[in-house]
Amino acid sequence: MKMLKRFDGHSLIKALIVLFFIVFLVVPLFSILIVSITGVPINVFGSLVDPETFKSTIDAFKNSSLEFYKSIASKSGYLSALMNSLELSLLVSVVVVVMCLPIAYGIARTKMPFKKTLTALCTIPLIVPTFIAANAFIVMFGRSGWVTYIYESLRGNGLLINPSSMIGIAMVQVFFFFPYALWPMVAAFKLSDITLEEGSQNLGAKNWFTFAFVTMPLALPGLISSALLIFTVSFSDFGTPIILAPKDLNLIVVEAYREIAGFFNWAGAAILTVIMVVVAAFFFCLQHLFTKGKSYGTVSGKPKKQKIIKNKWLTRTIAGYTCLVVLVLLLAMISVLLQSFATTWGVGVLPDGYTMANYQAVFSSSFENVTNSLILASGALVLSVVIATFVSYFVVRQNASKLDFMTTVPLVVPGIALGIALIQTFNTAPLQLTGTATILIIAYTIRRLPYMVRSTVGTMRSIKQDIEEAAVNLGASRLTAAITVVGPLMIPGIAAGSILVFITVIKETSVSILMAPAEWAPMSLAIFQNILRGEYYTAAAMSIILVVLVLVLQAIATKLSKGDA
Amino acid sequence: MGSVTVKNLIKQYDGVMALNNVNLEIQEGEFFALLGPSGCGKTTTMRCIAGFEKPTNGEIFIGKQKVNDIPANKRNCGMVFQSYALFPHLDVFQNVAYSLNIKELEKRGPGTKIKTYARMINKKLAKSPPEIEKKVMEILEYVELAPYRNRLTSELSGGQQQRVALARALAMEPAVLLMDEPLSNLDKKLRNSMRATIRKIQLDLGITTIFVTHDQEEAMSMADRVAVMKDGDVIQLGTPTELYSNPKSAFIADFVGSSNIFKGSVIGQDGERSIVQLDGFQIRSTSIPKNKEVEVVIRPENIEIALGEEHPGDDILEGKVLMSTYLGSIVRYDVEIGPYIVMVDTTYQSGKSVYPPGANVKLTVDPEKVFLL
Structure with a gap:
């Protein structure tokens, strides 16, 4: 009875959010790591419910080896892909600075x-x-x-x-x-x-x-x-x-895309994915180390003045x-x-x-792509608003640092890597989601959640705990306090974060191209396909529509955030 | 309205003892202050009563009802927070109406429910029913805030915000009113007038009130009874005059009003009086020492001061004025006697001159006003 009582609404929601991250982020990344050593696709969720699948997974494990990693060196394609990518990134980062x-x-x-x-x-x-x-x-x-x-x-x-x-x-x-x-x-x-x-x-x-x-x-x-x-x-x-x-x-990104979209070569795609995540994570952490040192240096009470x-x-x-x-x-x-x-x-x-014919063409035959983009972005927005709001509540009020860490993990996973991991994990029963709008929305959400969480955590921190306690003291249940006090006070942070999510989802390329099913093709995929087909003029028209859409949303966001201040 | 009883209250945070067996019996209608330095457990005690902290052990009663297992939102304790914790998105009226709206949510059907939620989020969305309107306006008139009903709380001064917080707590007609350092954010002048306002309201309504403060002046001037806390314990409980005139420890003597405290040892008796040896002189006291080694406590206002040649009589100590501070109605002297610096307060009569630093003075103390602790 006591256990039951402690397992109240809050912990239920927290458990659901953790479950969401485990199912759609941790397990996919983990199973892609396994695929990279077993060389054959595995079905993690299937193994849990079906003994037959479980057995084949075990068999796959028996055959696992680091063979496939050794092949990187021998198969010159992968090694040169990695080298070329590193060379490109090095060149770009030096030139940019x-x-x-x-x-x-x-x-x-x-x-x-x-x-x-x-x-x-x-x-x-x-x-x-x-x-x-x-x-x-x-x-x-x-x-x-x-x-x-x-x-x-x-x-x-x-x-x-x-x-x-x-x-x-x-x-x-x-x-x-x-x-x-x-x-x-x-x-x-x-x-x-x-x-x-x-x-x-x-x-x-x-x-x-x-x-x-x-x-x-x-x-x-x-x-x-x-x-x-x-x-x-x-x-x-x-x-x-x-x-x-x-x-x-x-x-490497193109190579990984071709392995999966062209040849269905799971082993190769998995190895490339693991390499991508490791490299991105390494440089991300390196950059954070530098940023940390820097902010330490700038914190001082005295305002700095520059000579102009x-x-x-x-x-x-x-x-x-x-x-x-x-x-x-x-x-x-x-x-x-x-x-x-x-x-x-x-x-x-x-x-x-x-x-104007190009625009007419877009509006008559491809307008669906515009609405698809809007619907998918709205879906990701709703999902990330809900998750980010609760996550920030747990992070700020209950010091849930593990949850906080989990929401930053997507920052180090390149879009193409996340896409491959999700496709691998969800392309068979019991959770066959590959090729559905649902998994696409979830992928968008996971990818953009870190930005949303930053925004809502900031707002949540500015709401002092005693305001919530005051509502409870006046007779409100935790839920009523959340609806009537915390919710309204969170709105600015949620609004700013959700426009950011909306914009980035509309701009999203890698996940869209890799995962979007034909009937849910968003604008970015449509433009991409138009370019591949050589329909450059309609691609350009749709590009302009996309940019204008983003520009308008950005303007709204700026206006909103100015309104708060 | 109700009494509050706290029995054997213990609260531990990760093994650290925050409250160590606190016992309180607060009468119905009493104005009760919890006084102590920061970290003494006074706020924790209040938060246990309000239901925001779960006691590790012990019982809490409001009236005759044990409330340990009653959640915070059902305890009917109105609380005024140190930061006021006003709802920044609501205006003065809706802040005060909050608890009434909550009660509305509990009793009516779905239509009213939606309307109530709507006006709790934004007043433009739905109108308040006449009975709430009437009640809130009554309270606002009472705290003299009726003209500000449509203001956002951020547009009010500190004193006005304080009164909104008070009005909001009173609107729920609480069994007990809890106030957590409510005056600490106000400037001194406003603090004095708010003290009077709060005390008047408390007497008017006869509401049981628990008041947490670290300011002894505040506790002494407002409360019927004061519990002084230190390190999670109640170390003395009594009326302000009892605490002041009969402190049980040097800590209380110093914390409740200021005191001269010296270490000494009892060396003999002179009739009913004990003779205490200090460094360089002796002092006599009518209070009965518990040990040989004692702390001698003398209130600054219980020492008389006169220029060297003026003063005849017993128990005379000779010293030199180090500093004189003119505080308006009183003058505080710091007088050097051997290794000690003794504080002496005298009422200032206009026209009379203040002894300058360096002046040789004689001090006398009535043995009845020397405490040995």
């Missing part, structure tokens, strides 16, 4: 002209999924791209840059991932205090000397942390390589440079926009003619 240096310094420390506008334009990449960006680069630099046209008419033969190459992929990632590094770097450049720099100058140092030996060393941990972040993001990115990677360029540089020559140079970077982004987006209105776009700077 170098490219961002002047921009971050300009935003943090100078009074450069058009700072606000340039800063705002630097956020464009955040609303554009990479596969759309990749397509834009084809429109610009591809064989019949308009940049290529200008280049040829000026100088002659060949491509300026081949988008379908390592360099092309790196360029897209550099230009469309740099904002992830830019803001941490801006913060890093604000670390150095005016007193330190003046101290240096007072001792006779020249400006460049102060920059090199005072400002930079202080910013260095922040820069390294940014590089590591970009490394993880680039390594996990699926959108760019799937569009641009040529046949002879092996990248007004030197016209310097600020104009930086502003000009920033304009160039932003210009590439703008041109990429304008290219997609023009393409979406083009009748055809042969060889030339501009399309041959303009039409």
Whole structure:
């Protein structure tokens, strides 16, 4: 009786949430690890209910070995895929940090002209999924791209840059991932205090000397942390390589996708998945170590003040440079926009003619994809709101640190890896969910839950426990207190988090392409398929619709969060 | 209305003793203060009574009913929180109406239920029924907040927020009113006027009130009886005057009002008086020592001070003024006698001069006002 009483509503919900994570995150990742050593697909849930399946699982275990890992070395495809991916990520992260240096310094420390506008334009990449960006680069630099046209008419033969190459992929990632590094770097450049720099100058140092030996060393941990972040993001990115990677360029995400979607090679896909998760987790942890050290350094009661540089020559140079970077982004987006209105776009700077037919085509034949995206995103939103709200309650009120940790695990799992793990686990009875909208929504939810939980935990922490106790003291049951007091106070945090979830689900590429069934194809999958089929103009039109949708939602989110403050 | 009885209350957190066998009997209609330094267990005791903490051992009765197994939301103890814990999304009216709405939820059908939930979340969603409207307005008039009924609580001053918290607790007509350091967030002047307001309301309604505070002045000026707590124990319980004039330990003597406390040893008797040897002088006391080694406790206001040449009589101690502090109605002297610094309070009569630092003074103490503990 006493046991029964202790097992109240709260612990029931907590148990359900833990169960959700175990079933849809822990077990899939665990079973993909097992598949990587047994070499054949296994059915974890089937083994639990069916003795026959259990027996075959045991048999599979008997045959398990590290054979398949040894084959990485021998099977040159996997090794080169891993090496290529690491090379790409290294290249991208170094270039991004170098490219961002002047921009971050300009935003943090100078009074450069058009700072606000340039800063705002630097956020464009955040609303554009990479596969759309990749397509834009084809429109610009591809064989019949308009940049290529200008280049040829000026100088002659060949491509300026081949988008379908390592360099092309790196360029897209550099230009469309740099904002992830830019803001941490801006913060890093604000670390150095005016007193330190003046101290240096007072001792006779020249400006460049102060920059090199005072400002930079202080910013260095922040820069390294940014590089590591970009490394993880680039390594996990699926959108760019799937569009641009040529046949002879092996990248691990593409390789894993082909193993599963093309050859149903479970052993190979599993090994690649395990490698991806390990690499991503390693760099994620490394980056966290750096961030931790950094925040320790910045916590101080005294507000820091930076010297703002007004030197016209310097600020104009930086502003000009920033304009160039932003210009590439703008041109990429304008290219997609023009393409979406083009009748055809042969060889030339501009399309041959303009039409609304592409949009009409989208609205008449592919409008379903738009509604699919909205429905799937809404589903993921509802599920993550419910889970995140309860998780933040348990984390804040009951100090559930294990649950807290579990909700951050998805951060280190690349989308393609999560997809493969889920497909493997749920493609047979008793839990046959592969190919349903349900598992797709669950995948989206798990992938985006960490962001949602951050948002709701923050709000929950700001609600003091005694407010809830006051409601109970006045006669409310825990549930009534939750509905009438905690719930209404949580709304701002939930709203901010859920728009973020909605946006990222609409942008989601890897999970959508890998897992979405035909009847539930979201916009991203439709665009992807259109590009594969060569229907570039409808793909462009749908891309523009997607970007506009995200832009509108982002504007609403900004307005909402300003309303709170 | 009800009495509150706490029997053998023990509370442990992870093996650490927070409450060590607390016993209290609080009469119906009494204003009872729990006084003690932070960490003494006074708030834990109150939270056990309110039902927010589960006692490790012991019994709690409200009226004749044992409440150990009654959940916090059924105990009918109105609580005023230290932070007030007002609902920031509701206006003054809906804050006060909260408990009435909860009662509404319990008794009516589904239609009313939805309406009640709606107005508890946002007042624009549904109107309050006339009986709630009437009752809340009565209480708001009583605490002089009727004009502020539509304000959000964040738009009120500290004193007004305090009164909303009080009104909200009173609206449920609680058997017991619990107040956890309710005045600690107010400035001194406001604190004094709120003391009077709270005491007046308590007397008006005759409501049993338990008041937690670390401020002895607050406890002494408001409460009928005070329990002084230390390290999870009640170390003395009595009326304010009992505590003040008859402290059972040096801790209480110091905590309840200020005291001069010196260590000494009893060396003899002079009739009914004990003679205590201190470092350099002797002092006599009518109180009966328990041991040879004693703590001599003298209230600063029980010492008379005069300039060297003025004062005749027995029990004279000679010393030098180190510092004089003018506190308005009284003057506090710090007087150096040998190794001791003795605090002396005298009432200040206007026109009279204050002895300057360095002045040689003589101190006299009535042996009846020297406690040996």
